[in-house]
Amino acid sequence: MGIIGNIGHEARITARSLLDAASGMVEPSLRLGVTGLSRAGKTVFITSLVHALTVGARMPLFRAAGEGRIASARLAPQPDDAVPRFEIEKHLSAFTGAERHWPESTRRIAELRVVIDYQSQGFWGRQFGPSKLNLDIVDYPGEWLLDLGLMGKSFERWSSETVAQARIGARAAIAADWLEATAATDPGTRESEDVARRNAALFTSYLRSARDARHALSALPPGRFLMPGDLEGSPALTFAPLDVPADGTAPAGSIWALMGRRYDAYVQHVVRPFFRDHFARLDRQIVLVDALTALNAGPDAVMDLENALADVLTAFRHGGPSWLGVLRPRIDRLLFAATKADHLHHTSHDRLEAILAKLVERASVRAGAAGAMVDILALASVRATREGQVRRGGVEYPVIIGVPEAGEQAGDEIFDGEREMAFFPGDLPADPSQALAAGGFRGRLSGAEADMRFVNFRPPQIEPAPWGMRLPHIRLDRALEFLIGDALA
Ligand code: GDP
The missing domain is CATH 3.40.50.300 (P-loop containing nucleotide triphosphate hydrolases)
Incomplete structure (x- = not known):
């Protein structure tokens, strides 16, 4: 440490x-x-x-x-x-x-x-x-913590940053529908609840796909779009970024003005109270x-x-x-x-x-x-796994052993949630820069390169003890x- x-x-x-x-x-x-x-x-x-x-x-x-x-x-x-x-x-x-x-x-x-x-x-x-x-x-939720960055940021600045970010890398494909709707929305057009709702729904589904296990992207405010808490279904969440300049000013009565007002209300009534309280x-x-x-x-x-x-x-x-x-x-x-x-x-x-x-x-x-x-x-x-050694082709492999959750998959195998399995989890590189540059690593079982995507394990079987239940952990x-x-x- x-x-x-x-x-x-x-x-x-x-x-x-x-x-x-x-x-x-x-x-x-x-x-x-x-x-x-x-x-x-x-x-x-x-x-x-x-x-x-x-x-x-x-x-x-x-x-x-x-x-x-x-x-x-x-x-x-x-x-x-x-x-x-x-x-x-x-x-x-x-x-x-x-x-x-x-x-x-x-x-x-x-x-x-x-x-x-x-x-x-x-x-x-x-x-x-x-x-x-x-x-x-x-x-x-950490999603709410990332929202603190919105305090002191105008709707226009947030919009231009979010639209620019969505156009690059892995985000471009998953944001395509929302970006298309944004391109088709003239910010100066008259305010419309339908447009606000449609854009907000497409923006939210972009954020959701970005968070799924396949993409695992992290930086995604506004946090309540993903973790609404008690704001579930609230009109306070019916807004989305528009393709507007960071230093622009919204024409009165426009969709831009409506979205900007709702964004400000979000910062004022959701983000600030969370920070303060x-x-x-x-x-x-x-x-x-x-x-x-x-x-x-x-x-x-x-x-x-x-x-x-x-x-x-x-x-x-x-x-x-x-x-x-x-x-x-x-x-x-x-x-x-x-x-x-x-x-x-x-x-x-x-x-x-x-x-x-x-x-x-x-x-x-x-x-x-x-x-x-x-x-x-x-x-x-x-701790849901224990450690062991598996011998394959005369070589000893250090493995972790646990019960994969039902429906988890490794290679062609789909697990039933009952059987214990041994996995060679892959070595992380000793040099952290190398791990980060490669952006990942793969595990191998029986010496063959395989796409290991981590499987989720079921929690461990807890043996009742006379002094009560004990949950195993690492470095807690x-x-x-x-x-x-x-x-x-
Ligand atoms: P939260 O959304 O941050 O509250 O996440 P949870 O605490 O509910 O954890 C999400 C999932 O991650 C759990 O359902 C487990 O599948 C997995 N998980 C969390 N902590 C551990 C851990 O210490 N070991 C293992 N193997 N899985 C864990």
């Missing part, structure tokens, strides 16, 4: 916690944001993390736990009554029983409070007896990244992921335009985590980390330092140490 940037906010949490404790009114609390684009693994991460904390799982690299200083961790009512609760019980139950399956993915913001009773490490801390930390976990209140943030899917999809997807990471870093640095100065993000630790590391043999975990580090480094050259301590990690929140404890370890020192 490499620390990429630090501008020294470290003391603040402790200072705030001390002030809070001294006042006797407010208990020390830490707000941890968990985000990532759809299917990156947010729900599985939070479920596994909260489970590990509350059952006291063995986590040697999470020091407070490893040193036996955590007396208990329990769920408690969350502080924000207006935010839906993260349904931990429902998500956990998905992992058990004969029909075990992955929990339902994040579709909107949710929150959960875990109260941790722990013993401080320091001399003074120990004199005051056990300490308490309220850990508030806030789960929200949720993002600006976070102390720590983990951004989950499905880097393997992007690597598998090819160079366009990798480039797009890098762009999205640059947007994420910009959001953490600025948060918003200067008039929002008082609400600048206060996040002082930011972890980028490549998820689903259990799709690789452990010999490639460090390489996956190095690839993500390279991507974040390249993104931060463009976006500037995040204004927080940044770290990179490859993890599996719930390292993530926790970086994100909250100092608050439990």
